[in-house]
Amino acid sequence: MKLFSVHFSHVQFPFILCGSLFILAVAKLGFHRAAYLSSIFPESCLLIVVGVFLSLVVHWTGAHNDFVFHPTTFFLYLLPPIMLEAAFCLHDRAVWENLGTILVFACLGTVLNTFIIAPVLFLFNDAGAFGPLAQFGFAQCLLFAALISAVDPVAVLAIFEEINVNSALYFLVFGESLLNDAVTVVLYRMMEVFVVMPQILPKEIFKGFCSFFIVSFGGVLIGLGFGAFTSYLTRFTNHVRVVEPLIVFSGAYFSYLSAECFEMSGIISIICCGIVISQYAFANISRKSHTVVVCCSKLVSSTCDCVIFLFLGMELTEFISSLVTGSQKVNLSFVLSSLLLCLLARFFIVVLFSYLLNMGRVRKISRQEQFIMGYGGLRGAVCFSLVKLLDPHTVPEKNTMMTATLCIIFFTVFVQGISMKPLVRALKIKMKEKKEPTMNEAINSNLLDHVMSGVEEVILGGHKGGSSVANHVTSVGLVGGM
Structure with a gap:
């Protein structure tokens, strides 16, 4: 009988995951304590670097089969807490004052962005810019343009919070990027149907746009319904306060799953549900329950953010190793064209809609703020998860699209993310006023x-x-x- 033994394989997966999160917590603590680091690099860069370190540990221990990024895991378990916590943050007067502007940028802007990028990519492909072996049909270009339009707000908003930009700009970027993800997923699903069609007829395009509105408004109705029912239940919890956080979280998550079950927009559903809960259910629950809900939602959301960027760091390691070994090649012309189009299309849309919206706005969107809104279109995990979901049988250029998506994500996070703070200061963006009300x-x-x-x-x-x-x-x- 052994007095002492090591059974690492029994706890391998949770041991590495828990150790990585602990190291990440310590790294974040040191990152924010070292002011010179946090003043230069956004937090998302740190998370990706830790993900690279985790990838090396996983390969050293032989547990790489357990740490694989599954899009289903992302959409069912990692994304909902982030969206719910963001929905709670939307309970602010500045959001409702800018709601029309946010919806225009998030809905019309995302659709226009898709229909600008796709035709240009298709024309480039027809001209032979992507090589003789490239097989990009127009439907595939639409599909790629839809998924690459998803904007990740995490890095930009972290910078905005640190330097205290004005509430109007903060919530414009926050609300637009949040709803942009929902619209992107709906567009992606519509374009995914078009890819498998041998011929896209006008009636199919009409059906596609009808399904776009049905999926969007279906998500709104499901979210509002679950939010109202959850808020109603909290009226009867006076003697059982301990179940209040459970009702809030399970009701919100159930709205997301129900929308996904009926092929509606789960993201829109949980956002609407979270807004209703923050408006009505928070008034019914006790102060302790409210504190628990807010703190737990922030903790779980932050943890999910960390896990997502850890996996992106691991994917970066895999990507670099595949390039070194030659198992994967980069279509450089497609990558550069996609990156340039993403930047130009976003700037064009921001300037165009800002000019039109400023005609009816009391508080105008300044040129400096327009530049930051255009420059702040960072890409993240939603893009990568959607491109991972592609079927290589129906989309032969999946590897090319995945390579371009990874390159765009890492360029926007590292290059644009790092240069964002100096630009905000150089452009003298208006800061948040701290004066007391009269x-x-x-x-x-x-x-x-x-x-x-x-x-x-x-x-x-x-x-x-x-x-x-x-x-x-x-x-x-x-x-x-x-």
Whole structure:
């Protein structure tokens, strides 16, 4: 009988994963303590570097088969917590003041971006710019243009939070990039159907656009329904406070899964559900439950972000090793064309829509802010997950698309992400104002919140609505100011 033995294979996967997260936590702590590092590099760069380190450890231990990036895992387990936490953050007055602008950039901007990139790529392919062996049909170009239009807000928003840019610009980028991911996934699914068709007829295009609106509005209805039902349930938890966080999280996640089950937009569903919950359910639950929900959502969202970028770092290692061994080749002309088109199309759309929207906006989007919005179109895990989902039998150029997607992701994260902070400072972007409200502003805000609370109380049959929270906060602030 052995007195001591090592059975590493029994705990190999959770041991490496937990160790990686612990190392990542320590690295993030050191990263933010070292001001000279955090002032130069965005946090996403650190996460990718740790992912490269993890990849080396995984190959050394022989556990590479356990650490494989599965798009299904991403969309079912990693993405929903990030979207839910982001939806809670959308409960801000600046969001509703800029809602029309956000929807224009997120919906029309994403669609226009797709239909700018795809035809140009197709023309380049017809001209032989991608080589004689390239097999890019127009439907495949549309599919690639749809998936590469997904914008990842993590790196830019982390920089915005650190240097305290004004709320209008912050929520414009935040809301646009959040809803952009939802629209991208819906477009991707529509183009995926077009790829397998031998011939795309006008009626099929019409059906595709109809399905686009059905999937989008279906997700909205499912999210609003689950959000309302979850908020209603929290009215009866006065004596069982411990289940309140469980009701909130399970209700939101169930809305995402239900939408995916009926082939609606799960991202749109959980965003709408989260907004309703933050408006109404948070007013019903206890202060401790509210703290638990907010802190847990931030913790899980941050952890999922870390895991996603860890896997991207591992994919970077695999990509470099495949290039060194010659098992994978890069179609450089396709990569450069795609990258250039992504940049030019985004800048064109931002400038065009800003010019049109500024005609009706009280607060204009300045040229400096337009440049940051265009430059902040970083790509991330959504793009990579969608390209991984492609079937090589229906999309023969999957490897070429995957290579281009990886190159675009790493270019935008490292080059644009690192240069974002100096650009914000060089362009002298307006910062967030920290002044205290005047007595007149505080009284007007307090009066408006009380009126809204009274209206909601009448509508909800004597039960206080979401504005009661705002009333309490405003009242406390007003008393403190006095």
